[in-house]
Structure formats: C-alpha cells, structure tokens
Amino acid sequence: MTFFDRLADRIETVDSVVSVGLDPDPGRLPEHVAEADLPRWQFNRRIIDATHEHAACYKPNAAFYEDGDGWRALEETIAYAHGKGVPVLLDAKRGDIGNTARQYASALDSGGLDADAITVNPYMGRDSLEPFLQREQKGVFVLCRTSNPGGADLQNLELDSGEPLYERVAAVADLWNANGNVGLVVGATNPEELEAIRDVVPDIPFLVPGVGAQGGDAEAAVEHGLADRSAGVDVGLVNSSRGIIFAGEDAQRGEQAYFRAAGQAAKQLKRRLNQFR
Numbered sequence: 001m002t003f004f005d006r007l008a009d010r011i012e013t014v015d016s017v018v019s020v021g022l023d024p025d026p027g028r029l030p031e032h033v034a035e036a037d038l039p040r041w042q043f044n045r046r047i048i049d050a051t052h053e054h055a056a057c058y059k060p061n062a063a064f065y066e067d068g069d070g071w072r073a074l075e076e077t078i079a080y081a082h083g084k085g086v087p088v089l090l091d092a093k094r095g096d097i098g099n100t101a102r103q104y105a106s107a108l109d110s111g112g113l114d115a116d117a118i119t120v121n122p123y124m125g126r127d128s129l130e131p132f133l134q135r136e137q138k139g140v141f142v143l144c145r146t147s148n149p150g151g152a153d154l155q156n157l158e159l160d161s162g163e164p165l166y167e168r169v170a171a172v173a174d175l176w177n178a179n180g181n182v183g184l185v186v187g188a189t190n191p192e193e194l195e196a197i198r199d200v201v202p203d204i205p206f207l208v209p210g211v212g213a214q215g216g217d218a219e220a221a222v223e224h225g226l227a228d229r230s231a232g233v234d235v236g237l238v239n240s241s242r243g244i245i246f247a248g249e250d251a252q253r254g255e256q257a258y259f260r261a262a263g264q265a266a267k268q269l270k271r272r273l274n275q276f277r
C-alpha cells in the first residue's frame, strides 16, 4: 500500500486532513515535562494522546531533535504515533549528493526512524532525491513554494519561458512521480500561488503548512491543497505546529488542562478545515 493510500485511509477514518506538527521547542516545554527524562518524548506522548483522534498525520520537524538524546525522543515519538494508527511525515527537508542522500533516506526504513514520508529540497536535482523516490511505499514531499517571507527570493524568479520557478518545480516533481509517491510542499501564506500550482499538477497531494501561527489561508489550503485520488478520497495535509502543541500555554491550570487545550486546538482546526472540504 502506498503512503497516499494509507493517508487516504487515515483521512477517512478520522475525517480530518490535519497534520499536527511536533516541533517541541525546548524553551517552550511546560515545567511538568521539562524536568522529566527525555522531555521532548514525554511532551510528544501527551500531545499525541490529546490529538490523535483529529490527526491525519504527525509531522515532527527534525530540527527539534538534532541534539543529545533528540533522536531517541524522535524514535519513541514515531513508534507511539504508529501505535495509535497515525502515519508520520518526517520534516527533514533533505537533498544531497548520491551516497549522502542514500544515508539520509535510510531514516525511512525500519531499523532507522521508520517514518512514512519525508520532506525534501529539490535544489540539487533528481539524483539527490532518487533514494527517496525509489522507496515506493514512502511519501516524498518536495518543497515547491514555501510559506516564509523569503520564499519568493528564489522560488518566484521568472524563467525564460515566463513561468515562475515554483511552477517548474511542480512540473518537474510530476515527472519524478513514476511511483505515485510524490507530494508538494506549498505554504498557505500565498493562496494565489497555491491555486496556480494546483493548476499545474491536478493529481499531486500537497502538504500545506502556514495556517495557525503564520496566519495562512485555511480555505485556500483545503480548496487547492487536496488532490482527488482514485479511491474517491481527496488527499492532502494542512499542518499546524505551534498553534496546536502550545495552545495550552495560556491554560495555566496544570498538566491536564495544558494538553486538553492542544486536543481542542486540533479538533477546532479539523472542523474549520472540514467546512471547506
């Protein structure tokens, strides 16, 4: 079963396209977990307990695990999410020369981190992504038009053909999609560009970050981010990280209230997105 088939099943089961970003900034962890062994894992476990019924997937960003015992926290997190039946998209934005790319891609195999999908950077070209693309059962989300203010610096450059670079990236990613495992990353902060990219690639699911803390357009994220797959389920993901996992920061009424707030935030985002599905 391909990643997108598994994702379609999960979307149907929980009636949700919410991707919950697991970006446990050490400086923002609540006191009750900050002092525990493996704080990031303790935090994520509680977040998963509180949100899994609304999560189509979890998206841990590797940046938050690349020190000390971070990878152990990440391994535990991925295994726990799988135990709840939720796929995991590792946000690592990889892309490097062949032998290095092969090593990076091994994180997707069991024995490595066993993530179900990964984000990759297309800047170094096809061979830098080949080891990911070859793993037919794993999803590969190619950065296309990112949500950050500087995303336009290079991605919007106009080519001789008149098309912006991000549209060429979308078209090229379509060519790389021989195994049906390619998705695109397109931020919710640029709704017109989301629409333009959807016109270029009608069938590729998007990961749309940037709703929540970055203030992106939830309606456009759903309208253009989901692709009509043959199973009859529109597949795609709309991610929020800080807006969900730190929703309890204002709760100040102890551990239970803190994580309940994260659950509420995930549920609210699910409902908001479902209005447009």
Ligand SMILES: O=C(O)c1cc(=O)[nH]c(=O)n1[C@@H]1O[C@H](COP(=O)(O)O)[C@@H](O)[C@H]1O
Pocket (backbone or CB within 6 Å): 021, 023, 061, 091, 119, 145, 146, 147, 148, 185, 186, 187, 209, 210, 211, 212, 213, 214, 239, 240, 241, 242, 243
């Ligand atoms: O690849 C990504 O997920 C990504 C691409 C992009 O264009 N913008 C973007 O914000 N992201 C990631 O999505 C998450 C957004 O987090 P919040 O702004 O807290 O919802 C972070 O992990 C970002 O690294």
